[in-house]
Amino acid sequence: MPDRLVLLGSKGGPALRPGGPWPSSSLLEIAGRTIVVDCGLGVTRGLVDAGISLKTLDLIFITHLHSDHVLELGPLIHTAWTAGLATPVNVFGPAGTGHYWRRFCQAMEFDIEIRIADEGRPDIRELVSIDEFGEGQVVEQGGLKVSALRVDHPPVTDCFALRFEHGGKSVVFSADTAFFPPLADFAEGADILVHEAMLEEGIERLVARTGNGARLRQHLLASHSFAEEAGRIASDAGVKRLVLNHLIPADDAEIGEADWSAAVRKTWAGDLTIARDGLVVGFRE
Ligand SMILES: [Zn+2]
Ligand SMILES: [Zn+2]
Numbered sequence: 001m002p003d004r005l006v007l008l009g010s011k012g013g014p015a016l017r018p019g020g021p022w023p024s025s026s027l028l029e030i031a032g033r034t035i036v037v038d039c040g041l042g043v044t045r046g047l048v049d050a051g052i053s054l055k056t057l058d059l060i061f062i063t064h065l066h067s068d069h070v071l072e073l074g075p076l077i078h079t080a081w082t083a084g085l086a087t088p089v090n091v092f093g094p095a096g097t098g099h100y101w102r103r104f105c106q107a108m109e110f111d112i113e114i115r116i117a118d119e120g121r122p123d124i125r126e127l128v129s130i131d132e133f134g135e136g137q138v139v140e141q142g143g144l145k146v147s148a149l150r151v152d153h154p155p156v157t158d159c160f161a162l163r164f165e166h167g168g169k170s171v172v173f174s175a176d177t178a179f180f181p182p183l184a185d186f187a188e189g190a191d192i193l194v195h196e197a198m199l200e201e202g203i204e205r206l207v208a209r210t211g212n213g214a215r216l217r218q219h220l221l222a223s224h225s226f227a228e229e230a231g232r233i234a235s236d237a238g239v240k241r242l243v244l245n246h247l248i249p250a251d252d253a254e255i256g257e258a259d260w261s262a263a264v265r266k267t268w269a270g271d272l273t274i275a276r277d278g279l280v281v282g283f284r285e
Contacts (some may be wrong), residue, residue: 008046011250074104231268
């Protein structure tokens with residue numbers, strides 16, 4: 001299996017609309033490791049559609065605890081468990097991830113206990129280990145090195161960009177962040193930078209449509225980046241490819257790839273991918 005990145009869910013925020021894209025989750029396959037980054041709603045379906053056997057679930061990373069990044073973490077692991085998961089799953093997330101997982105298992109206690117007794121399954125609570133991380137090195141394991149950088153996503157303080165490195169290949173996820181220049185150093189020379197992005201002309205229509213006008217606009221401007229800003233980070237970092245992801249707005253019929261491209265081309269001249277659910281991004285040899 002060649003190394004690849006699959007964008008499973010490409011929209012920013014938790015809302016779903018008919019025929020539209022789904023919240024944040026990605027699959028990174030590198031050197032035979034199966035790595036899931038963020039578990040927004042739809043992650044399980046996305047992994048299955050990408051050809052992943054849920055029994056082989058291995059490493060999961062959560063950038064922060066906003067629901068569009070973590071809502072389906074428990075259901076993903078539980079579904080893998082009922083599919084026959086028998087090997088440990090390692091979850092890395094910010095402070096509070098363990099709390100989420102313990103409470104999820106409590107909420108599902110009836111089903112968990114009955115499947116252990118009735119179907120002879122191993123105890124899901126013993127199959128999963130949760131590591132809560134902060135800034136710096138997260139894990140180094142079998143040649144895979146993962147590090148984290150705290151980014152600027154108020155009012156959430158524990159939100160981390162992640163850098164994955166293996167055998168000379170590197171992929172960086174910005175997580176959710178306002179324009180944050182230190183990301184350029186963190187992403188320096190990466191093969192792929194997956195950066196969140198908003199499109200200015202789409203924000204006003206989005207704000208009008210969702211009905212929580214001023215507050216929503218204020219939140220978006222304080223804690224997310226415009227496509228031009230993502231391009232600025234990619235240029236300063238000298239990455240090989242920029243992937244615009246966590247798109248806001250993601251499902252406005254009047255906004256297409258050409259609009260995203262026009263915005264980011266003001267600051268980025270290199271290889272560019274605009275995310276869509278299920279899109280596969282390969283590595284340049
Ligand atoms: Zn988000
Ligand atoms: Zn967020």
